[in-house]
Amino acid sequence: MPIHVGCGGAGGMESSKRIVGVVDDDIDITRLFHDVLCENVLEASVYAFNDPVIALKHFAENESNYALIISDLRMPGLNGLELLKKVKVSNPKVRTILMSAYNFDEDPTYQKYMKEGIIDSTIEKPVTINRLCQRVKDELNANEPITENKK
Secondary structure: OOOEOOOOOOOOOOOOOEEEEEEOOOHHHHHHHHHHHHHHOOOEEEEEEOOHHHHHHHHHHOHHHEEEEEEEOOOOOOOHHHHHHHHHHHOOOOEEEEEEOOOOOOOHHHHHHHHOOOOOEEEEOOOOHHHHHHHHHHHHHHOOOOOOOOO
8 A cells, every 4th residue: 555645536546647656665755746746746646655575565456557666765565776676677667766875886786777778867866846847747657659740
């Protein structure tokens, strides 16, 4: 069960709403990200989790509706790198953002996953609300088909 249930749909999830999942073991982070994204990213339904194993279960049950997962790097039970790898193996179309307060640029697993496309982008904590919302919108738009040629 998510800590903070989805927003943006009348009476819960609508089939037209894409899901954005936020996964962090810090309840204050998930609460803040959930509330901010619900207010600023209206085209998605946002679910927040403090347990990566429960987040993965929710993803498996709603895989076709997921558009984006934002995951913290360091969490008990299942770290962010492994969570995002499981997500991408299951559905390569889902966009992924890895976030951390730690420098992971030198981590060999991180570098490997970036090259393999398991991690689509990163967010360094602390992050401003504007930057978070813009990054989420950018990743959601990366899934949209291009309908016009830009010169």
